[in-house]
Amino acid sequence: MAFLTFRGGVHPYDGKELSKEKPVREYFPGKEMVYPLSQHIGAPAQPVVKKGDYVLAGQKIAEMGGFVSAPIHASVSGVVKELKKVRNNVGAMVDAIVIENDEKYETVEFTSVQSLKELTKEEIISRIKEAGVVGMGGAGFPTHVKLSPKEPDKIEYVLVNGAECEPYLTSDYRRMLEQPDWIIGGLKCILKLFDHAKGYICIEDNKPDCIEKLTEMVKDEPRIEVAPLKTKYPQGAERCLIAAVSGREINSSMLPADAGCVVDNIDTVCAVYRAVMKGEPVMDRIVTITGDAVAEPGNFKVRLGTSFAELLEAAGGLKLPAKKIISGGPMMGFAMFDYHVPVVKTSSALLCMSKDEVSENEPTACINCGRCVSACPARLVPSRLATYSEHGREDLFVKYNGMECVECGCCSFVCPAKRPLTQSMRSMRKMVLANRRKPK
16 A cells, blocks of 8 residues: 655654553533633634533624634533633633633534535535534634635545644544544535535554554545555644645645645534534534653543543543643644643643653754755755744745744754754744834
């Protein structure tokens, strides 16, 4: 079997053995549930409840704040306690709705459909929009916007991203093993929107059981097939996945739709299925709690708004002092100084490490070895771009395509001088984007 791949990339220790064999356990949260209004790219959601209101699980508590936005729904029943500022999983202070969980889990009545044939394309998009589905792999882009390209007839590839190339994460793996019918069902919903597209469930070859299971399940589906990928980081990055499966390439000024592609994460496709067929909004997701400092790593079905601190306790707490805590994976996740923050739609994992290898390694001068160039999937020269960043040379950074950086972390990972290449480029990219937004 030939495995699809892309140019560049690295092979970090994946750490998946800590949690991959742990079936998903449902976790029932404590009393206080916190719902940040910024759980997606775009405008924050706007509250439609006030202090003292009683809400049911599945009830809309915040509506879309603009075209690129998504509503938010309560995941428990209870009373709205307050609206206040809270810290989110990337360290920012954001507006949030706090609900006191009455632990009754009374739920609104959802409107399901028996067959996809009952729905028009417009109704499918509407159900996804009302359910608040966003990219749950980490990006958080509202799915109803992604599935409404200007020229839908030009979409030829619908890629379901099951690569899960980020080390330590196993939530998508468990979803593929435990609920493959939701994945296939969600893909069928998306394919109904694009008459000329074919669906590909893209899975790395370190998950042969998932490849075998889903291949068997779609053998009689003419518009769906499994695309086995070579195990390599960042195989699941949007541009890398498109290049591997379709052979097409996009840059920072393009959208996947410009290359005739739509890419959605495993959890996102499952959320689409639940929204379209069951009428359920996004109220929960699977979160991996893992790392060598965690006593009992595992995968949990978690209601949005639950505190990461509670989940860590559900995983047995810390068996070793955690020197580094990350929201997400070690390559593209965000370091946290406090895990008393709520789970949101884009929360994939909590990683607790007993060592902080980054801070323990002192950066030295570049030795011009070229390893960062070989590893870069965007075909850049990270060592040069990082130097431009460090010296504030925005003009040269842009000239030599620094805005094409996907911030995957491959260059920092392979650098023998331990230079913070990705961090430097990320800072400069933010500066360039901020300057572009300034009024002329």
